[in-house]
Amino acid sequence: MAKFLFVTDLDNTLVGDDNALTELNDRLHKTRQEHGSKVVYATGRSPVLYQELKEEKNLLEPDALILAVGTEIYLDGSGNPDSEWSEKLSSGWNRDVVVAKTTQFPELVPQPNSEQRPFKVSFFLQEEPSARVLPELQSELQQSGLNVKLIYSSGIDLDIVPHHSDKGQAVQFLRQKWKFVAEQTVVCGDSGNDIALFAAGSERGIIVGNARPELLQWHNEHPADYRYLATNFCAGGILEGLKHFGFLE
Incomplete structure (x- = not known):
């Protein structure tokens, strides 16, 4: 077995089947100790909500965290976001202007303060009005330059973030930093904000069996032999995919 870079979303991807998660944690812990594999969590959660989940589910300590849908990277347990990544995101970003523009849309309900981050403005937006609101909002923001x-x-x-920030771009940044090629990298997800993980490059992709319609639709429209659609749910689907790609026996 060779070392690999393991990147996974948390809610409804890594987390959701406690028995399978226990087995997966054991396997990942072992391959990290024996081969130097790296474990990365890529989630929409803020640091506050990540800590809650980590304690509740007894998650493995990761080598890096990609939080707030890719807008923050934390390395080796550091409490401070990686400054090199933050610098990359700051070009063309003005949080105050984003917030001001969104006040024109009553359908946007701000998420809790813990989820509002330096490079992320987050709302709840019901599915029904989203088809009308999203294009109008996009147009408003573009007109502001x-x-x-x-x-x-x-x-x-709904998350509004700098254009070159998402989970996928964050993975590319870590991959290059740690010198893993795409063939040694596996990304796992279940929903729309994970599309970026699968679309950024030719990393091995595992879509768990409980994936949401928006991700399944994208997968069907962009088939690739380096992506695997599991039948099992959550961590069980990840185990299935890791065996499919030969990362685990």
Whole structure:
């Protein structure tokens, strides 16, 4: 077995089947000790909500955290975001202008303060009005000359972030930092904000069996032999995919 870079979303991907998670944690712990594999969590959660989940589910300590849908990277347990990544995101980003523009849309309900981050403005947006609101909001923000993008997932969560920030770009940054090639890297997800993980390069991709419609639709429209659609749910689907790609026996 060779070392590999393991990157996974948390909610409904790594977490959701406690028995399978226990087995996966054991396997990952072993390959990290024996081969020097790296474990990365890539989640929409803020540091506050990540800590809650980590304690609740007894997650393995990761080598890096990609938090707030890719806008913050924390290395080796550091409490401070990686400054090199933050520097990359600051070009063309003006949080105050983003917030001001969003006040024109009553359908946008701000998420809790813990989820509002330096490079992320987050709302709840119901699925029904989203088809009308998202294009109008995108147009408003573009007219302000802002270099941003909208990430809408799970039929409720809207994140506005710098254009070159997402989970996928963050993985590319870590991959190059740690010198892993795409063939040695595996990314796992279940929802719309994970599309960036699968779309950024040719990393091995595992889509868990309980994936949401928006991710399945994207997968069907962009088939690739380096991506695997599991039948098992959550950590069980990850184990299935890791065996499929030969990362685990």
